[in-house]
Structures are given as structure tokens and as C-alpha cells.
Amino acid sequence: MWPYMSLGNHALRCREPERAPIHPLGEQDRMPRAITHQGKASYHPTPFPPPPASPPPSTGSLERATAILTYLSAAAGPVGLAELSRRTGLPKTTAHRLLGVLCATGLAQRIDSDYTIGQKLINLAGPGPRMVPGTRRMVLPHLIRLYEATRQTVNLAVPRGMEIAYVERVYGHGRVSTPSDEVDRAPLHCTAGGKVLLAFNHELHAAFRDRGDLPRMTRRTLIGHAALDRELHVVRRRGVAYAKEEFAEGIVCAAAPVFGPDGRVVMAISVAGASPRAVSAEVADLVRRTAHAISSALDRPFPVLAVQATGRTRAEGPPMSFL
Amino acid sequence: MWPYMSLGNHALRCREPERAPIHPLGEQDRMPRAITHQGKASYHPTPFPPPPASPPPSTGSLERATAILTYLSAAAGPVGLAELSRRTGLPKTTAHRLLGVLCATGLAQRIDSDYTIGQKLINLAGPGPRMVPGTRRMVLPHLIRLYEATRQTVNLAVPRGMEIAYVERVYGHGRVSTPSDEVDRAPLHCTAGGKVLLAFNHELHAAFRDRGDLPRMTRRTLIGHAALDRELHVVRRRGVAYAKEEFAEGIVCAAAPVFGPDGRVVMAISVAGASPRAVSAEVADLVRRTAHAISSALDRPFPVLAVQATGRTRAEGPPMSFL
DNA sequence: CCTCCGCATTCCGCTCTCCGGAACGGCTTC
DNA sequence: GAAGCCGTTCCGGAGAGCGGAATGCGGAGG
Numbered sequence: 001m002w003p004y005m006s007l008g009n010h011a012l013r014c015r016e017p018e019r020a021p022i023h024p025l026g027e028q029d030r031m032p033r034a035i036t037h038q039g040k041a042s043y044h045p046t047p048f049p050p051p052p053a054s055p056p057p058s059t060g061s062l063e064r065a066t067a068i069l070t071y072l073s074a075a076a077g078p079v080g081l082a083e084l085s086r087r088t089g090l091p092k093t094t095a096h097r098l099l100g101v102l103c104a105t106g107l108a109q110r111i112d113s114d115y116t117i118g119q120k121l122i123n124l125a126g127p128g129p130r131m132v133p134g135t136r137r138m139v140l141p142h143l144i145r146l147y148e149a150t151r152q153t154v155n156l157a158v159p160r161g162m163e164i165a166y167v168e169r170v171y172g173h174g175r176v177s178t179p180s181d182e183v184d185r186a187p188l189h190c191t192a193g194g195k196v197l198l199a200f201n202h203e204l205h206a207a208f209r210d211r212g213d214l215p216r217m218t219r220r221t222l223i224g225h226a227a228l229d230r231e232l233h234v235v236r237r238r239g240v241a242y243a244k245e246e247f248a249e250g251i252v253c254a255a256a257p258v259f260g261p262d263g264r265v266v267m268a269i270s271v272a273g274a275s276p277r278a279v280s281a282e283v284a285d286l287v288r289r290t291a292h293a294i295s296s297a298l299d300r301p302f303p304v305l306a307v308q309a310t311g312r313t314r315a316e317g318p319p320m321s322f323l
Numbered sequence: 324m325w326p327y328m329s330l331g332n333h334a335l336r337c338r339e340p341e342r343a344p345i346h347p348l349g350e351q352d353r354m355p356r357a358i359t360h361q362g363k364a365s366y367h368p369t370p371f372p373p374p375p376a377s378p379p380p381s382t383g384s385l386e387r388a389t390a391i392l393t394y395l396s397a398a399a400g401p402v403g404l405a406e407l408s409r410r411t412g413l414p415k416t417t418a419h420r421l422l423g424v425l426c427a428t429g430l431a432q433r434i435d436s437d438y439t440i441g442q443k444l445i446n447l448a449g450p451g452p453r454m455v456p457g458t459r460r461m462v463l464p465h466l467i468r469l470y471e472a473t474r475q476t477v478n479l480a481v482p483r484g485m486e487i488a489y490v491e492r493v494y495g496h497g498r499v500s501t502p503s504d505e506v507d508r509a510p511l512h513c514t515a516g517g518k519v520l521l522a523f524n525h526e527l528h529a530a531f532r533d534r535g536d537l538p539r540m541t542r543r544t545l546i547g548h549a550a551l552d553r554e555l556h557v558v559r560r561r562g563v564a565y566a567k568e569e570f571a572e573g574i575v576c577a578a579a580p581v582f583g584p585d586g587r588v589v590m591a592i593s594v595a596g597a598s599p600r601a602v603s604a605e606v607a608d609l610v611r612r613t614a615h616a617i618s619s620a621l622d623r624p625f626p627v628l629a630v631q632a633t634g635r636t637r638a639e640g641p642p643m644s645f646l
Numbered sequence: 647c648c649t650c651c652g653c654a655t656t657c658c659g660c661t662c663t664c665c666g667g668a669a670c671g672g673c674t675t676c
Numbered sequence: 677g678a679a680g681c682c683g684t685t686c687c688g689g690a691g692a693g694c695g696g697a698a699t700g701c702g703g704a705g706g
Binding site for chain 1: 656662663
């Protein structure tokens with residue numbers, strides 16, 4: 001099927017057969033946890049015996065980089081160069097060089113002399129909880145509580161280029177399913193969360209204005225910058241934004257801004273429902289109060305920072321200033 | 324404030340300044356959505372004007388591959404070779420060749436003549452909702468309901484090599500925080516979810532037995548295969564597994580299996596609490612019933628599969644057979 | 647205090663992995 | 677039928693990638 005499968009065999013002709021073997025890439029996914037330094041996490045790596053001897057390493061730099069990333073991803077914490085070299089079977093200099101490129105591209109990241117996967121890699125995989133500013137642990141209970149109070153879909157959105165990305169979504173059995181639920185990204189100008197981010201992030205708003213006309217999603221979409229600006233002015237005053245069938249027919253949203261410790265808006269929390277009743281003033285107030293509660297929580301120093309610096313706990317999202 | 328901020332600057336030290344300039348990869352993250360074929364999603368790409376002319380592409384294959392993946396990640400659906408070539412500035416043959424390697428490593432995936440990101444890339448980013456078998460939309464309401472019924476942390480775990488990975492975790496304000504909450508992976512033998520997977524997945528169990536002694540996590544950990552086998556026998560009969568301070572001090576869990584449409588166990592749902600009271604027989608029954616409800620839901624044909632085949636909707640997890 | 651070992655880092659000559667133009671066949675549109 | 681665009685394959689060439697050697701640092705042990 002694939003022409004490169006035959007070429008792959010060609011590429012596997014070993015340049016230096018006396019080289020130390022590495023694991024086949026598929027096996028990397030299944031390798032036991034690396035024996036690495038642990039932070040405060042209570043779980044230690046499983047000291048199972050190493051896998052049996054493996055075939056010679058691929059000579060392609062993409063495959064090699066993937067092997068490195070696979071190991072980093074499977075490790076319980078940051079990994080040093082020497083261990084990485086031994087485990088992947090790559091010469092130390094080669095591993096060092098590849099890691100240099102991986103770090104430059106953001107796919108890997110240095111922590112002291114060690115390496116771990118980088119935020120770029122997480123971003124490539126698409127929006128998700130790892131992109132929640134602050135920590136999911138801090139944010140999720142608020143989202144759940146808001147869901148319980150409203151029984152509507154609760155969304156958490158962050159700016160993503162000239163759009164928003166939904167990094168958390170909480171809903172229950174009573175949820176009304178609509179096509180817009182399938183998306184993990186949406187325009188700024190016709191979603192409540194997007195309006196919030198535009199209203200309170202002036203750089204984003206300025207950049208967005210330079211982008212020309214606003215695409216119409218429904219007949220209710222605000223497609224003029226002047227109209228949008230008026231709306232954003234109201235949003236700033238009110239502290240809540242609405243989107244009433246501007247993005248998708250049948251969907252009404254209310255959103256409020258969450259501010260980071262530096263006072264800048266970092267995300268928008270919103271409630272989406274299938275009728276105007278679902279986003280009453282009462283609901284909007286709940287949204288605003290939830291946003292405020294999260295903002296307050298983000299404003300406080302929290303002890304997981306120490307864990308973050310010494311070990312990789314996957315529940316944590318990107319630094320606030322990343323966005 | 325954030326340790327990442329200072330370390331990030333350190334990691335940005337450039338290795339070869341004389342190299343041909345590449346797209347700043349940060350800018351790739353911010354490129355507008357590609358104008359591509361849409362599936363059933365109601366959101367169409369934002370028809371903003373293309374970004375200004377870019378500098379020539381980097382000549383490093385890692386950087387080039389990253390540029391390709393970045394574009395694929397930002398696209399609303401699968402992308403063809405010609406568009407990818409035009410958009411990244413790479414010669415068509417080069418792009419084709421790189422995509423061949425990317426697909427071989429699983430970082431990208433073909434859909435007909437088009438390409439999209441691959442599951443391997445998602446896996447590299449670490450456990451998360453995209454690894455939920457079936458769809459998150461199908462599973463999450465059940466998790467939320469179980470949380471509401473128990474007010475304890477609800478976990479959803481899938482097998483991951485010789486471990487489990489937590490792909491969903493739902494908790495509220497009343498949650499008691501413990502060190503084990505920080506992990507996204509855990510051993511099979513001393514977690515309730517892991518026992519469930521071992522009990523009902525015979526291949527996994529057989530492979531696990533070949534791995535030698537079981538590492539002790541606490542003084543209550545079962546560290547003999549014979550003792551574990553007896554426990555698993557009880558789990559099969561009972562349909563529920565417990566872990567009582569076997570993984571982490573102070574944590575008690577009850578878990579039940581979720582079966583896919585082919586009758587094989589695909590994940591384990593569990594409730595974790597800080598006392599035996601938190602996982603009473605009543606709670607265990609709730610867990611079992613929730614697992615059964617999810618199994619039933621997964622057993623039904625669901626229309627999102629059609630979307631999966633024609634467009635990339637990020638809410639969907641891997642195919643059931645992937646695990 | 648000294649020695650040894652293991653670590654990460656840098657340098658640079660060499661080579662082979664990667665590059666990409668050319669060619670080709672298929673499909674769609676006019 | 678012709679033109680254009682698509683994805684795919686081939687293969688000679690060169691530059692991106694390779695990795696041994698050298699270096700300096702820190703920690704452990706005698």
C-alpha cells in the first residue's frame with residue numbers, strides 16, 4: 001500500500017550495526033514507566049524489568065524524534081539526557097541535538113537539565129483540559145456547581161488565535177444536543193465567550209478589528225464592527241455577554257470573564273441553553289458569580305506550584321501568560 | 324510567579340542562529356482556520372484574508388513536520404496534499420514524503436486522500452478526554468450523575484500499556500485532596516479501576532502476569548500474583564472491584580467495568596473517597612449501575628460515527644478497538 | 647584533598663537521509 | 677477533447693543530520 005513501507009525497510013538498513021538497540025516505536029507506547037526522579041507524587045514508577053532486546057533504531061530523524069517524545073510522554077517526570085540516550089538507544093549527541101530542535105519547536109521543554117513534553121505538543125493535540133489556565137482542579141468544581149445550579153451546558157473557553165477554544169464542557173443528561181456542540185473552536189464575535197474575551201482583552205480586540213468583516217453564522221449574527229463595539233461596550237459595563245442565536249440557531253449563551261492574578265482576562269465561562277429561558281438574568285448572575293469565584297481562586301497562591309516545578313502533574317494547564 | 328515563565332525563556336535559547344529563518348512557530352498557532360471541506364459541523368471557517376507573505380520555510384525536517392502538524396491541527400477537517408503544500412510553502416513532494424513518515428509514526432492519519440492529525444499525537448500529549456472510548460458526550464452525563472449521587476471523585480480509566488490512564492475525572496468542592504489525585508496514570512494491580520481491567524481483560528491480565536512481582540505502594544498493596552488472582556476472581560463474580568488504601572494511603576475506591584459493543588471491557592469507572600464510608604456497598608452499586616448504563620449506551624448505534632468518518636469532531640475519542 | 651565517574655555540552659568532518667524536479671495517470675470542468 | 681489540478685512515484689544530488697572526541701562541572705567515595 002504505502003510506497004514508503006518498502007522504503008522504510010531500505011531506511012532501516014543500519015548504518016552502524018554495532019549500535020545499541022532501541023525499542024520499536026510501537027513498543028514505546030507500551031514501555032513501562034521510566035525510572036526517573038519523582039516529585040511529591042505518591043506514585044513511583046513500576047520497577048518492572050526492561051523489555052527484551054529490540055531491533056536496531058530507525059535512522060530517520062522524524063522517527064527518532066517521535067521515539068524521544070514517546071519516552072518523554074511515558075515518563076513520570078522530567079528526564080535527563082543520559083537516561084533518554086540509554087533508553088532510546090540514540091547516541092547522546094544525537095539525542096541532545098534532537099532535543100535542541102524539539103525544544104526550539106516547543107514540542108519538548110526543558111526543566112533544569114531535564115526534558116519533558118512541551119506545550120506545543122499539547123496544543124497540537126487540540127483544545128482540552130490541559131489548556132485550562134491555572135489548574136483544572138481549581139476550576140472544575142466551580143463548573144460542576146454551575147452546571148448543578150443551571151442544568152445547562154457549562155463551557156470554558158480560552159482565546160485561540162482569532163477564535164475561542166473550548167477547553168472544558170460540562171453537561172448532564174438533560175442537555176439538548178445541537179450541531180454547535182460538536183465544535184471545539186468557535187468565532188469570537190458571535191459567541192458569548194468570545195465577546196467577553198474581546199470586551200476585556202484590548203489587544204485581542206484590536207487585532208480582531210484588523211481582520212475585516214465579520215462572517216455571518218446566522219441571520220442574527222452581528223456582522224459590523226460598529227455594532228459589535230456597541231455590544232462590547234455593554235458587556236464591559238454589565239460584566240456579562242450574551243449571544244442569542246448569533247452563532248447557531250437555537251442556542252443562547254451567557255458568559256462572564258475570568259481574570260488571572262495579573263488582572264487580565266484569561267478565559268470565559270459560559271452557560272449555553274436551547275431557549276432564552278435557559279439564560280435568564282438569574283442564570284447570568286450565576287455565571288458572573290462563578291467567574292468571579294474562579295478569578296478569586298486563581299488570585300490566591302496555591303501549593304501545587306511546588307509540585308509543578310519538581311514533577312510533571314498532568315492536571316495542570318499552561319501558565320497564565322501563555323495565552 | 325509561574326515557574327514556567329522563567330524556564331521557558333531558558334528553553335528558547337536558539338541553537339543555530341545562522342539557519343534560514345522559519346515561521347515563528349508561535350505564529351503557526353495563531354493562523355486562521357484553514358478553508359477546508361466541512362463535515363456536518365455548523366461552524367464554517369472564518370473567511371478572513373490569508374496572513375501576509377511568510378518567510379521561506381525552515382529546511383529542518385522536524386520543523387517542517389511540525390509546520391505540517393500545526394496546520395493539520397488548526398484545520399477544521401482533513402486537508403489534502405495540494406492545500407497543505409500551498410499553505411506551508413513546502414514543495415508538494417516534500418510535503419507528501421513528510422506526511423508519509425508522519426502517517427507511519429501515527430502522528431498524522433489519512434482519510435481518503437486527505438490528512439488529519441493522528442491518534443499517536445493525541446496520545447503523546449497525555450491522557451485526556453480525547454482518549455475516552457466512544458464519545459465524551461455519551462459518557463460525561465453518566466459521570467456527572469454519579470458524582471451528584473455520591474459527591475465523591477469519579478474517575479474514568481482506560482488501559483495504557485501495563486497501567487491505567489485516567490481520561491476523565493469529575494469532582495466538586497467537597498473533594499478531599501490527596502497526592503494520588505495529581506497523577507494521570509496508576510498501576511493496574513492496586514487500583515480499583517486497574518483490577519477491573521485485569522479481571523475482565525484476559526489478554527491484559529496474561530501480559531501483566533509475565534511482568535514479575537508487583538510493586539508495593541502501601542502496606543496494604545497486594546504484592547503476590549496469587550493474592551491478586553484470588554481478588555480478581557472475586558471481582559469477576561461481584562462485578563465490582565475495591566482498592567482499600569492499596570495505591571495511596573487514605574484512598575478507597577470502587578470500580579466497575581464498561582464494556583464496548585463487542586463485549587470487551589474498554590474502560591473502568593470508579594469512585595474514590597477518603598474513607599470506607601465513601602465507598603459503601605450502596606456506592607458500589609451506583610458505580611456498577613452507572614457502568615452498566617454506559618455499556619448500554621455504547622452498545623447502541625450512534626450517529627456521530629458518520630461525522631467521525633467525514634470530519635474531525637474533536638469531542639470524539641478513539642475507536643473502541645483502539646485499546 | 648584527590649580521583650573517578652557520570653553528567654551535559656560543544657565542535658566539526660563526514661555521509662546518508664532527505665530533498666524536490668520531472669514525469670505520470672486519474673479526475674473534473676469547460 | 678483539452679486544460680488544469682490532484683495525488684503519486686522515481687532517482688540523482690546535496691545539505692541537513694550524524695556522532696565521536698573533547699571539555700568542564702558536580703558529586704561520591706576513599
